[in-house]
Amino acid sequence: KDLNRSLPEYAGYQSPEGIDALRRVLNAYSLRDSELGYCQAMNIVASTMLIFMTEEQVFWTLTVMCDRLVPGYYSPSMYGASLDQSIFQTLVEDTMPVLATSFKKRDIQLSIACLPWFLTLFVNSMPLVYALRVLDCFFLEGPKILFRIGLAILKINGGALLEATDDGMFLYVLKEYYATLGEPAYPDSKNARARQVTKFHELLYVAYSDFPNITHGRIEELRRSHQLRIVHSVEEFSKRTFLRNVIDTGGFTKEQLSLLYDRYYSVLFYARGLDSESPAGGRKEADASAAKITLDVYAFARFMYEISSWMRVQIREARERTQNHRNVSLADTKRKSPASSSTGLSGDRSGRENGNKTKIDDISRETTASLENPGWFVTSLFRYASRTVPPVSRLHAFDTDSEREVSAASDL
Numbered sequence: 001k002d003l004n005r006s007l008p009e010y011a012g013y014q015s016p017e018g019i020d021a022l023r024r025v026l027n028a029y030s031l032r033d034s035e036l037g038y039c040q041a042m043n044i045v046a047s048t049m050l051i052f053m054t055e056e057q058v059f060w061t062l063t064v065m066c067d068r069l070v071p072g073y074y075s076p077s078m079y080g081a082s083l084d085q086s087i088f089q090t091l092v093e094d095t096m097p098v099l100a101t102s103f104k105k106r107d108i109q110l111s112i113a114c115l116p117w118f119l120t121l122f123v124n125s126m127p128l129v130y131a132l133r134v135l136d137c138f139f140l141e142g143p144k145i146l147f148r149i150g151l152a153i154l155k156i157n158g159g160a161l162l163e164a165t166d167d168g169m170f171l172y173v174l175k176e177y178y179a180t181l182g183e184p185a186y187p188d189s190k191n192a193r194a195r196q197v198t199k200f201h202e203l204l205y206v207a208y209s210d211f212p213n214i215t216h217g218r219i220e221e222l223r224r225s226h227q228l229r230i231v232h233s234v235e236e237f238s239k240r241t242f243l244r245n246v247i248d249t250g251g252f253t254k255e256q257l258s259l260l261y262d263r264y265y266s267v268l269f270y271a272r273g274l275d276s277e278s279p280a281g282g283r284k285e286a287d288a289s290a291a292k293i294t295l296d297v298y299a300f301a302r303f304m305y306e307i308s309s310w311m312r313v314q315i316r317e318a319r320e321r322t323q324n325h326r327n328v329s330l331a332d333t334k335r336k337s338p339a340s341s342s343t344g345l346s347g348d349r350s351g352r353e354n355g356n357k358t359k360i361d362d363i364s365r366e367t368t369a370s371l372e373n374p375g376w377f378v379t380s381l382f383r384y385a386s387r388t389v390p391p392v393s394r395l396h397a398f399d400t401d402s403e404r405e406v407s408a409a410s411d412l
Helices: 016-032 042-050 055-069 079-095 097-105 111-120 128-141 144-156 158-162 167-179 199-209 216-244 254-277 281-286 297-307 309-336 343-371 374-385 402-411
Strands: none
Touching (some): 016 055, 042 128, 055 128, 079 097, 111 144, 128 199, 144 167, 144 216, 216 254
């Protein structure tokens, strides 16, 4: 349904031929990147490029744009757009502190107007003839031009924006400015050439002359510095949305569900890291889209270890038994060895000690392997579940202290 809303002012997209061409491009890209698929606003940019390019050219241009120029803009969480919005807010505070203070005092949200600038590359904001020139600058110089144009718009309209008292007035000032981009910037000038300068020419001049320090290097540096905070906010939003939509909580409290969510995705993150480092990591990454939030039996064992004290107690006891067996066997070997100084007896004693040590090492390796074996974990899980009630009341995820974990497990 987004296809019919793509550039409604352009006649080419009011016919089945134009709509079908745009559909083929977006379908091809969604197949190329199945995990990303299609995101709103992608149709606006693709339809604009399709006016001047073939379908194949638009596909590859869209691929480069999403992968390199504006990564994360069209993901489900819009992580990249949120990141650049945070950067833009910082740049406004640095370059126009009076305006930024006025926005903050009156609780005017920059993202209301500025987020569409970045998502649609100004296509949905300006008249198409001027948005096309911004697109030319964008593909020529990279994403820094989005920040420069945005800052120039705010600077040119700074006086009117200082009078804005709410978001509605803020949007109205910008809408009126976009409608006059083709008008002369200096209509009363005595210079004939100055009277030919339009407001759009003025916009580009201010963008390039007043903000030369907005470079690609600075944008990348700001992206790195803001990245962790944006990732955290996106993850928190996803977590709240997920927990809000849980229908059957299984008897867990909201705090316990929150902790289960954190432990689950923590285990999933490290499991993916190990998969990517393994020789089969490439094949596993290819299958990630089909099972991107599922745990294999190894990761599930780790997850159970993170949330259940009985699993940690069993592993601890198994390791203690291994160490005790090693200590007792070594003590018996030393006690049973005759104290003789003869070469033959010494050789026999050292041979027996080496044999016992080898046997103990084999037992230790077998025990360690069993702890890492999913089959051993599953057997322990079913053996534990067969003699206990359902684990709703047995979640000891809050017992981070070892002594409390052991005491809680012993009560079970």
